[in-house]
Amino acid sequence: MIDKEDILERTGRGLAVFKHYINFPVRPGKNFRNPLYEDRIASCNIYYDRHAQVFKMKDFGNNEYSGDCFWFVGMLYGLDVKRDFVAIINRIVSDLNITIVHTGNNDMPARKKAVEKRIIMNENDNPIRKDYHTEVKPFSVAELAYWQQYGIKPDTLERYNVHSLKSFEGYNRSNKIYKISSSATEPMFAYMGIGFTKVYRPRNQNMRFFYGGEMPEVYCFGLEQLPNKGDMVFITGGEKDVMSLASKGFNAVCFNSETAAIPTSLIEMFDRKFRHIVFLYDMDDTGRNESARRMDELSSFHVLRMELPISGAKGDKDISDYF
Structure with missing residues (x-):
């Protein structure tokens, strides 16, 4: 798993993270307007904190808007840097496409694996398996026509990481495996996130939505x-x-x-x-x-x-x- 230090090592102690999310050129020591609010005066800059050994942003006009790259990403996505730190790391890893090579058998980055594995505990400390497997296929002509009736074209589906599924395998509450397959009359689509998938079956009234993996505490599609x-x-x-x-x-x-x-x-x-x-x-x-x-x-x-x-x-x- 990628941790805080892994990200700092791969982003020039956080400088590359700031540069990725700020949509105009920035360089350490040069003042700019704070992108987090409607700042009229360029009184904000990026500097290297020698004590913490990380790059930080400092807003001299409003000290509440100052912190390191993890704080900055949390502010952008409405996440608390203490409570939601894992979610912030996952967001940076995804947006900057950061990977880390491990030795041994588990050297494939988790987000590249076909099967996402999550184990959680219920109130009785009995493990409930959250493993799942999705088999993605190209959108059929009929499936694209379904989305097109709402004005949604293939480039929008790609932008929002929506896929057509051939099948979905998961575990029920008794930890027994089940498999659901799509068909021409009952298509199946996936809204894919980091470590989870929300499945949508528009023509199935009994189980229109279901989930694989561990859903985030706050699910906000389009954020x-x-x-x-x-x-x-x-x-x-x-x-x-x-x-x-x-x-x-x-x-x-x-x-x-x-x-x-x-x-x-x-x-x-x-x-x-x-x-x-x-x-x-x-x-x-x-x-x-x-x-x-x-x-x-x-x-x-x-x-x-x-x-x-x-x-x-x-x-x-x-x-x-x-x-």
Whole structure:
């Protein structure tokens, strides 16, 4: 497993991490405007902390926006550098494509393996296997047509790491292996993350969504595709809605469901990066009620709520249906 020191060694003590995420040229000692908020004065720079032996960012106009590369990535993605440090490391590893070669039989980077292995413990300390295997295949013409009806093209599917699955193998609660295969009448798609996969079967009403691996504490689809700055970001109901909005040039994210709790740290991050935060949930009863609830919960922020001029009935309730 790659740890903090591995990343520092491979990024010039963190300098390459700053350069990767800051979307303009930076060099140590030269002042620039802080990319984390609308900074009007260039009073921020990167310097080498000899005591800690890492590069850090210092904002002389606002000391709250100062820290090392791990803190910086946490700020970008709404992660707490103490509580979410593993998630921050995983994000850097993924975004910078960092690998480490181990000796012995386990020399393949974990994210390159066909089978992702996770073991967690339940309340009785009995291990529940989280191993799973996905077999990816090319999108069929019919599958691409399914996405195209929502304006979602192959380049958008690739950008959001969405794949067509031939099969999925996993373990049930009794630790017995099961396998699900796709077919022409029942396609299967995968939203792939680091160490987990969310499977979507649009034509299966009994088990439309299921998961492989260990889902993150906060699942936020579309987060890594957001720009550092923008005019507006939509918080919408599902992955299909995120990509449908993206195909029209809008910034959007979704959580695991409309009823999922939204961390205040993420809203704070959106508030720094975007002028407007707009809730755009489904027009059924759940969507309307939950978006109204979010407005009450987050009234201290500049959040807005938009309702679509559609019926709210099945097939006519969300932004992808609207488009």
